[in-house]
Amino acid sequence: MTNNQPSGANNALKSISDYHFHAFNKDVLTVRTIYLIIRALLNRNNASPTGTQNKSTDFLEELLRIRNFLHIGFQENSIDVFNILLNDYKQKGYVLDTAIPLMFDVEYCFIEATSQGETNIHDRVISDLKNRFSLLKEESNNEDFGAIQNFLNTLNIDGDDVLSFADITTRSFENQLNDIKSLKTKYPTTIYPFFAVDPRRPNVVQMAKNAIESKNFFGIKIYAPNGYSPLDPTLLPLYDYCQQHSIPITAHHSLGGFASFANSLNIYGKIYRNGAIVDPQNPVQFEKLFSPGWIEDRANTLNHPKLWEQVLLLFPELRLNLAHFGIFSDANTIKDRYSWTDYVAGLMKTFPNLYTDLSCYTSTDDLKYINNHYLNDPIIGKKILYGSDFYLNMLFIDNFKQYLTNFTNILGPNFDKIVVNNQQFFAKQPAALKNI
Template identity: 40%
Template sequence: MKGAGGADGLRRRKACKRNVKREARKEWAVLRKELDELAEQTGRGDRREIGEMKQALRRLSRKTERLPLGKRDAFRTQEEELLKLAAAHPGRVLPFYVVDPRRPGNWLHGPDETIDVSPMTDRLVPELGGKGGFYGFKLYCPNGYSPTDPALMALYEYCERHGAPLTAHCSGGGFASFSPSITVHGHVYRNGEVVPHDGVLEFRHYRLTDKLRVKEKAELLNHPRLWEKVMEAFPRLRLNLAHFGCQDEGMEWTELIYGMMEKFPGLHTDLSCITETAKLREMREYVLKAPEQVRRKFLFGSDFYLNLLFLDGMKEYMENFRNTFTEQERQELMTANPSEFLGLS
C-alpha cells in the first residue's frame, strides 16, 4: 500500500500485506463477537439477517486470507492504467496523481533538510513542468497525514509556482485509517485550535464498527482550519476542497470554506457526492449569493460510483442536479469553472 521498488520494495509489500492479514483477522474476530452478541438480543427475523451478515463476513475474510504476497504493485498498476486511459482519450481524461507523504520513493530528502519533490512533479504533464501525463494531484488526509506535512508544503510551493491544481477530500464523512496510532508531521486540529504535532498521534476511535472513527480523524487531520494554514502560506495555490465541507450535522465546515474562498484567490470547492435534492438546494444558495470572483470557483463533481451507496444510479444523481440548477448555472459549474481550475481556458 505504500509503494516500492526493487528487492526492498518487494519486501515492504510482503510485510505490508502480512500486516494487513494479521490486523484483518483481529477485526473479523471482533465483528463476529459483536454479531453473536447482537443475535442473542434480537428476534428470529433479525437473527436471520445477522446470519446473512456473518456469511458475508466469512466470504470477505477468506478473500483477505487469499491476498497474494507476490510482486504485483497495485498502486503502480493503477497508475499505468490511468495513463493508458488518458492516452486513449486525449483532452477528455485528465488524471490526478494521488499523494501520500508517507509513500517511499516520491520524496528526496537532502542533508540540509531540503525536500526534493521532483519524483512527484515529474509525473505531471510538460505544461506543468513535468515529464509525465498527470494534470494535478489528489490528497486524502484522513488516511493518516496532515495537510501541513513538510513534504506536502514543499509540493504546494511547486504547484503554486507552476499552476498545478490539487484536489483534497474535505468533508466530515468518507474514509479514514483504521490505525489506532499514526506518526504525523505538521499540524493537527485539536480542541478548536490548529496546533503543531511531530510524532505519534493516538486515536480513541479506530475499529471498523466505531461510528466515530471517520469523524475523529477528519477533525484531527482534515479540518478546514488546517487548509486555511496551507492557503495562508500559498494564497494562489489552485486547490479544490471537495464536497464543500459537508457534514452530517451543521454547516461549520461549509461556512469556513466559503469564507476562505472569498479570502484566497486560488481556493475552489466542488459539489461532489451531494446526492439529496434538499442539500443541493442549500449549496445552490451559496453559489447564488457569491460575488462573481467566488462564484467562478464552484465546480461540479460526481464522486462517480460512490454515489451508488446513496442512490439507485448516476441517472438519478444527474436528474437531481438538473432539477436544482438552471442550464446557465450548470454550464458554469460543469464547463467554464472547471476549465479555469484546470488551466484549460
C-alpha cells in the same frame, strides 16, 4: 468529433466535464468493501448511537447500493469502470469532454505509531475484518447476512473471495498507476488524471513531479485523513512547485469519507485539536478504529479548514480544490452540517485560486442549501465545481441517472454554471507546464 472521443458520442449529446471521479478497480476496493458489508450488518443489528434501531427498509436499500457499488468496483480494470460512467452520462444525454480520475493511496492507511516506532497493521486490520465477517456469517438465522450473500452470488463473488482480495491492497498504488496510464492511453483527449501524494511514501514529491512532467498526470490528489497533516514539511516543496506552474490540487475535504486504520499516528506538521492549531505530541491518539466517530475524529484533527488556511497563507496563489465543500453528512444540526462549508466559503473570498466542488452530493437538501446560499454569490458562485465522485456516490443513491437528475432539476441554470467553472480551475495544458 475526433477519433479520440468516447465511442457513442454524437451531435445530439451535450458536452460535460466531470472533475472528480474514481476509476480504481478491485485492487483498491477490497478493504473498503469488507468494511461496508460489516457496517451494514452492524447498523442493522445494533442500536445506533442515538438509541434508535435502523429500519429494515433502510438496511435493504443499503444492501442494494453496496451491490451496485461492487458491480462497478469489481470490473477488471479502470477502462471498464470508466466505460460504465461514459454510458451513464450518455443515457442522460451527455458526452464527457474532460474527466479527472483521482488516485487513492490506501497502503499507508495501515501504518500505525507504537512505542517501538511505526508498524504495518495491515494483517491485524484484515484479521479483525475477517473475524467480524466470520462471526456474522456464523449467525445462521441472520436473514440479513443471507441477503448479503445473495447479492454477492449475483456477482459470482463469495464472501471468502471478497476477503481473499484484501492482500492486494499492499500493492495497490503500483496497480493504480499502471491502470490509470492505460486509461489515459485509451482516452488521451478526455482523461486527465491526478496523482495521489502521501508524504510518508518515499520520494513521493519527486514521483509526483515526474508524473506531471511526463504528461501522464495533470494534477495532485491529497487525502489528509489517511494519516498526515496538510502542513507536513514534505508537502511544502510540492505546494511551491504547483503554485509556480499552476498545477491544480484536489484535496478531500469533508468530515466523512475514509480515514487511516491506525489508532495512533506520528504526525509531522500542525494539527487541529481542541479548537486550536497546535504542534502534535507524537504519537497522536485517535478514536478507536470502527468506533462511533472514528472517521470524523481523524478528519477533524488532520483536515480542518483552518489547517488548509495555513497552507494558503504560505502559498496564496495555490490552485486548490477543497472537495465536497466541507460537508458533514452525519451532523445533527444545520449549523454543524455546514460549519466547514461556511468557513471554506470565507476562504474562497480571500484566496483567488481556491475552489470547492459538489462531488458526491446525493442529498437533495444539500443541493438546495448550496444553491440558495452560495451559487448566486458573485465570488463563491464562480468557484464551485461539478464532479460526480463516481463510483463512491453509488453508495448513497440508487443510480447515476438520479444523481444527475438531482443536479439539473435543483440547480437549474446554476448547473451549467458550475460545469463552466471547471474550466477555470483546470487547464488541460497549463501554460507554465510547457516550460518545465
